[in-house]
Amino acid sequence: AQSVTQLGSHVSVSEGALVLLRCNYSSSVPPYLFWYVQYPNQGLQLLLKYTSAATLVKGINGFEAEFKKSETSFHLTKPSAHMSDAAEYFCAVSDDLSSASKIIFGSGTRLSIRP
Amino acid sequence: GAVVSQHPSWVICKSGTSVKIECRSLDFQATTMFWYRQFPKQSLMLMATSNEGSKATYEQGVEKDKFLINHASLTLSTLTVTSAHPEDSSFYICSAPDRGPGAFFGQGTRLTVV
Numbered sequence: 001a002q003s004v005t006q007l008g009s010h011v012s013v014s015e016g017a018l019v020l021l022r023c024n025y026s027s028s029v030p031p032y033l034f035w036y037v038q039y040p041n042q043g044l045q046l047l048l049k050y051t052s053a054a055t056l057v058k059g060i061n062g063f064e065a066e067f068k069k070s071e072t073s074f075h076l077t078k079p080s081a082h083m084s085d086a087a088e089y090f091c092a093v094s095d096d097l098s099s100a101s102k103i104i105f106g107s108g109t110r111l112s113i114r115p
Numbered sequence: 116g117a118v119v120s121q122h123p124s125w126v127i128c129k130s131g132t133s134v135k136i137e138c139r140s141l142d143f144q145a146t147t148m149f150w151y152r153q154f155p156k157q158s159l160m161l162m163a164t165s166n167e168g169s170k171a172t173y174e175q176g177v178e179k180d181k182f183l184i185n186h187a188s189l190t191l192s193t194l195t196v197t198s199a200h201p202e203d204s205s206f207y208i209c210s211a212p213d214r215g216p217g218a219f220f221g222q223g224t225r226l227t228v229v
Contacts, residue, residue, distance in 0.1 A: 046217065103161075
């Protein structure tokens with residue numbers, strides 16, 4: 001069964017600093033990988049997704065993630081943090097053996113931005 | 116992009132009563148939808164897969180008699196929390212498949228049982 005592990009339940013960075021949120025996956029087949037953002041009491045917004053087309057995936061709001069098969073990782077980065085980036089971030093995985101829409105989420109990382 | 120809408124966005128109910136949450140795909144048809152629940156400061160846990168015209172498939176540990184799912188049309192799935200108790204208080208989110216890998220998520224429903 002596929003799963004994702006997010007390292008660090010809380011990450012705090014200064015405004016303008018690099019954002020790095022870590023995610024490692026476990027899957028017996030080539031996975032589809034996602035990063036979602038959730039603001040308080042709201043649903044999920046897709047930041048980006050990896051579907052095997054390219055290992056470096058660019059998403060919305062300046063975020064990007066790189067799929068590294070050798071490290072089974074899909075870390076999320078942003079060169080310069082903005083106050084509006086403060087939110088909960090979820091790494092997620094699915095495969096196409098069952099349903100590519102059945103998404104399994106990591107435990108989440110809360111990102112705080114210091115002024 | 117495609118939109119998935121949930122209603123209500125929040126609800127408070129008395130212990131022992133039942134609550135129905137609707138999940139609609141607004142501009143596309145969805146033969147399959149998914150229901151998740153999220154406890155405070157925790158991740159989303161998949162509860163069940165809702166299948167149009169057939170029974171839902173529940174994840175291990177989810178009580179099918181407590182969380183009734185109906186997917187009577189290609190644009191509507193409902194989740195009914197029966198005989199709700201305070202421990203059922205949670206954030207419930209539905210999703211519907213994207214054309215490719217992934218899904219569209221509703222805005223969520225905050226259920227508080229008092």
